Amino acid sequence: MIDVQLAYIDPGTGSLLVSTLIGVVLSSLFALRGLFYKIISRFTGNARHLNNDFSGRLVFFTEGQRYWNVFEPVVKALIEKEQPFVYITADENDEGLKLNNGLCEAHYIGGMKQAIVILNRLKARVCVMTTPQLDIVSLRRSKDVSHYCFLPHSPVDIHYYKKYAFDRYDSVLCANNHQIINLRQLENKRGSKKKELYETGCSYYDYSHDKVIKKGDAILVAPTWGDKSFVSKYGKQIIKKILEAGYQVIFRPHPQSFTVEKEALEEIISAFETDTKFHLDDSADNKQALSNSYIVLCSMSGLVFDSIIDHKLPTIVVDLKWDTRGWEYYSLENISSTHLLLEEAGKVIPENEIDNIVSVIKEVENMEVEDDIQDQYIFNYKSAGKVAAEQIYSIYNKLKD
DSSP, X not given: OOOHHHHOOOHHHHHHHHHHHHHHHHHXXXXXXXXXXXXXXXXXXXXXXXXXXXXXXXXXXXXXXGGHHHHHHHHHHHHHTTOOEEEEESOTTOGGGGXXXXXXXXXXXXXXXXXXXXXXXXXXXXXXXXXXXXXXXSOOOOTTEEEEEEOOSOOOOGGGSBTTSSTTOSEEEESSHHHHHHHHHHHHHHTOOOOEEEEOOOGGGGGSOOSSOOOOSEEEEEOOSGGGOOIIIIIHHHHHHHHHTTOEEEEOOOTTHHHHSHHHHHHHHHHHTTOTTEEEOOOSOSHHHHHTEEEEEEOSSTXXXXXXXXXXXXXXXXXXXXXXXXXXXXXXXXXXXXXXXXXXHEEEEEGGGGGGHHHHHHHHTTOOOOTTTHHHHOTTTTTHHHHXXXXXXXXXXHTOO
16 A cells, blocks of 8 residues: 555645756756857857856856845945955846956846856856855756855845745855844754855945934835735725825835736726825835835835834735745744834734724824834844955855865
């Protein structure tokens, strides 16, 4: 008789198997693509942007301009230290490309598909990235890179990353102690290799506003996209109730929502665009919207930290039921730091309480956020760029032959 337990595949393992299969297929396709470009470059001489050989050097890779505020404080601190490095990007409009000088060598290496071809064969001593799930799907570890370092682009807890997001990194520059605790828990649970975990912080806070904050008079409604987004299901309903209660509303959907939830957004905008109390914000940066608000209504995302830590705004989160099986949330036992932060400076409301949104707003609108709250949830607030540069420099020098 077959033991049924032996035939069972838990959801996390199933997710990994599917991801691995996809990764093998995509890697094969990218390998063929890379060979094609290599052959073409021999005839055209257009090989510079296909270069993958930075042997012995420190390399930063970024997916594009939207992460420049994460990299800028770090690379500028390295320039001050007169530490040479290479900056490669998958975005031809990346401001980092302007850094080309005696210390920084900057390259646009094509869009993400072409970038993956190059990265999978990269030659470098250290590669620093903000891209999770290394060696899980299409982005593979190169045998010619000695050390992979993850630079977080958000202080959000490990729970909200896809499964195995950090398992194949050699080091992680952690934003807070909660990330360290949860990464160690995953290592112990999986018996995986211990990573170097650093007390770094969140570098983009280095360039945020001054300590004195002038709050606006609007409710910022800023849902994320994907599984945890309330745009399609409750967006119109929530905004309608807030407007009817007489509040100003700034609606700032996640940029990705304009692609994946286009119809729902169009319906919301069409319904309220003539209301003088409704304002659409589709800018790339959230700073202006946060500065014009005094309460934030959002999803479980990194915005919770930006609103509470960096702008001292009470924050309400609409917590949808979502399938956690493909996320690290499924494997972690600790409560996320996002929930802990909201216990101190906001409110979490489940789906069945959305009709009471106006009452919840009244409940939190006089809430004061403590000035020193960042000390509990962020390492090296406003100085993480220099700290990260020192840590990366140390990693790089330890690996010298």
